Amino acid sequence: MRSFRTLDDIEVSGKRVLVRVDLNVPFSEGEVSDNSRIESIAPTLLELADKGAKVIVLSHFGRPKGRVTPAMSLEPVVPHLTAALGGREITFAPDCIGADARRIVDGLGAGEVALLENTRFHAGEEKNDSAFAAALAELGELYVNDAFSAAHRAHASTTGLAMLLPAAAGRLMAGELAALESVLLTPERPVMAVVGGAKVSTKIDLLTNLVERVDVLAIGGAMANTFLHAAGIDVGASLAEKDLRATADAISAKAREAGCRLLLPSDGVVAREFVSGAASEICAINAIPENGMILDLGPDTIAAIEKAIQLAHTLVWNGPLGAFEIPPFDAATSAAARAAARATRDGGLLSVAGGGDTAAALHHAGVAADFSYVSMAGGAFLEWLEGKALPGVEALKDQH
Numbered sequence: 491m492r493s494f495r496t497l498d499d500i501e502v503s504g505k506r507v508l509v510r511v512d513l514n515v516p517f518s519e520g521e522v523s524d525n526s527r528i529e530s531i532a533p534t535l536l537e538l539a540d541k542g543a544k545v546i547v548l549s550h551f552g553r554p555k556g557r558v559t560p561a562m563s564l565e566p567v568v569p570h571l572t573a574a575l576g577g578r579e580i581t582f583a584p585d586c587i588g589a590d591a592r593r594i595v596d597g598l599g600a601g602e603v604a605l606l607e608n609t610r611f612h613a614g615e616e617k618n619d620s621a622f623a624a625a626l627a628e629l630g631e632l633y634v635n636d637a638f639s640a641a642h643r644a645h646a647s648t649t650g651l652a653m654l655l656p657a658a659a660g661r662l663m664a665g666e667l668a669a670l671e672s673v674l675l676t677p678e679r680p681v682m683a684v685v686g687g688a689k690v691s692t693k694i695d696l697l698t699n700l701v702e703r704v705d706v707l708a709i710g711g712a713m714a715n716t717f718l719h720a721a722g723i724d725v726g727a728s729l730a731e732k733d734l735r736a737t738a739d740a741i742s743a744k745a746r747e748a749g750c751r752l753l754l755p756s757d758g759v760v761a762r763e764f765v766s767g768a769a770s771e772i773c774a775i776n777a778i779p780e781n782g783m784i785l786d787l788g789p790d791t792i793a794a795i796e797k798a799i800q801l802a803h804t805l806v807w808n809g810p811l812g813a814f815e816i817p818p819f820d821a822a823t824s825a826a827a828r829a830a831a832r833a834t835r836d837g838g839l840l841s842v843a844g845g846g847d848t849a850a851a852l853h854h855a856g857v858a859a860d861f862s863y864v865s866m867a868g869g870a871f872l873e874w875l876e877g878k879a880l881p882g883v884e885a886l887k888d889q890h
Contacts, residue, residue: 494667494886495658497534500632503542504600508630509535509660510647512637513549513567522570526849527639527866532574534636534660535603539578544598546630547571547605548586548647550640556613564608571605580605587612587625595629609647616645623650636660638667639867641882652885659886667883669863670874673806673842674703682802684795684826686711686809687847690734694741695876696808701745701752706802708753708795710787710811710822717742717754718775726760726778753798757788759812759819766816786812787822795822796829799839805830807843807861808875810851824855831860844871 511531516523538545552562565582572580579602583594586606594604606629609615614622623646627633633655635641640648641663651657659667673681681704687693690713700707709717715730720738745752754775760782761770772788773779787795799805807830814820833839843852844865852858865871870880 494664494883495656496664497537497634497658497661500634500656500658502538502632505543505632506546506595506598506630507538507543507632507634508546508548508626508651508655509538509634510548510637510640510651511535511660512639513547513564513571514551514639515567515570517566520566522567525570525574528567528570528574530662530866531636531660534634534662536575536578537661538634539575539601539603542600543632544595544600545603546595546598547580547603548609548626549605549637550610550615550645550647551608552610554608554610556610556616558611559608562608562610564605568605575603578603583607585611587622587629591629609645614646616643618644618646618650620650622646623654626651627654630655633657634660635882635886636662637882638663638865639870641867641880642870642873642878644881648882649885652882657886663886665863666865666867669842669865670871672840673804674875677703677804678840679804680705680802681804681806682706682708682798684708684710684805684807684809684811684830686713686811686823688712688729690716690731690738693809693872694737695878696872697741698744699875699877700806701741701750702748704750704806706751706753706798707745708798708811708826710755710791710795711809712784713809714755714787715784717752721754723776724778724780725784726780726782728778728782728784753791753794755784755787755791756794757790758784759786759788759821761785761819764813764816767818770818785816786819792822792825795826799826799829799833802833802839805833805839805841806875807841807852808845808848808872810847814847814851814854820851820854823851827852827855827857831855831857834860834862844868845875
């Protein structure tokens with residue numbers, strides 16, 4: 491049962507609504523290079539505006555460390571946000587608190603939108619300073635959090651505001667939480683997790699939590715090499731955290747106790763150098779050459795993962811299965827992603843993916859749109875999968 495309010499539970503007409511979003515978007519040569527995050531928040535902002543709210547948008551950008559840093563201003567985002575809102579005019583405020591912000595907010599009419607300057611230009615933001623939170627709260631009458639990707643931070647605009655104003659989750663936030671709850675809290679079994687990436691050390695909590703919640707855990711990427719090494723397999727010159735052998739053993743033991751099947755590589759694509767188009771060969775996992783690097787999963791392992799996906803009813807995916815940025819080492823990630831997409835399209839699989847390079851890998855495979863849900867949150871997505879409480883989410887629950 492939902493434990494927080496959404497837009498369905500608040501009356502916004504004529505009200506000043508502070509909406510925390512995530513506009514921390516990538517820039518290249520002074521232009522936004524990926525509009526995905528901007529487009530994802532448009533439904534909440536448009537719904538509020540269409541209901542007659544005075545919409546006041548808050549966001550951080552970069553790490554200015556509490557100082558005004560022109561290169562990290564949100565002003566260049568305005569035209570992109572305007573486009574995402576169908577050409578709706580947006581007024582930009584040169585500060586997020588104080589007289590400049592108040593002047594812009596006071597000038598808003600029903601259905602109009604303002605974007606306030608980077609909240610992290612003030613040191614009180616990251617400190618969750620009560621005075622800074624109060625200064626933000628003075629500008630609004632209601633608070634909506636639509637920034638799940640920042641929910642793992644206990645900052646003034648993500649948690650402090652929720653303590654000072656009637657609060658609710660935006661459509662993006664509510665959708666993200668519903669998707670995550672469906673794969674870990676109330677899943678249809680069998681449940682499968684696919685976890686890739688370079689290092690076990692960055693995902694110890696994730697793996698430890700998942701083995702107690704899923705029926706099958708497929709491990710790929712360089713982190714699989716650490717598990718293979720722990721099992722006594724010589725991985726040649728492959729990247730592996732050999733000092734984490736005990737950690738890998740402990741996770742494997744916990745999986746056995748929980749009845750979770752670990753699906754580790756049985757073969758791999760091996761090369762002597764990590765460059766595009768490098769000569770490679772398929773080797774059994776117990777026959778890796780001394781100077782060879784495992785850079786992708788082999789066909790037998792891919793087939794095993796595809797079969798497990800076909801049998802699953804719920805799938806959670808985090809991280810690529812190989813060095814997907816460089817062909818031909820993207821084959822396993824793309825093949826497994828396509829298998830998950832087919833199962834999702836056929837209606838037998840609920841598939842949720844996110845964190846790190848995951849979205850990029852699924853877009854690279856051309857199937858991101860076929861997954862049930864692809865999160866753009868990095869740290870927040872991972873911390874949720876690790877079983878940790880997220881301050882931004884807990885603040886919304888406290889109000890219910």
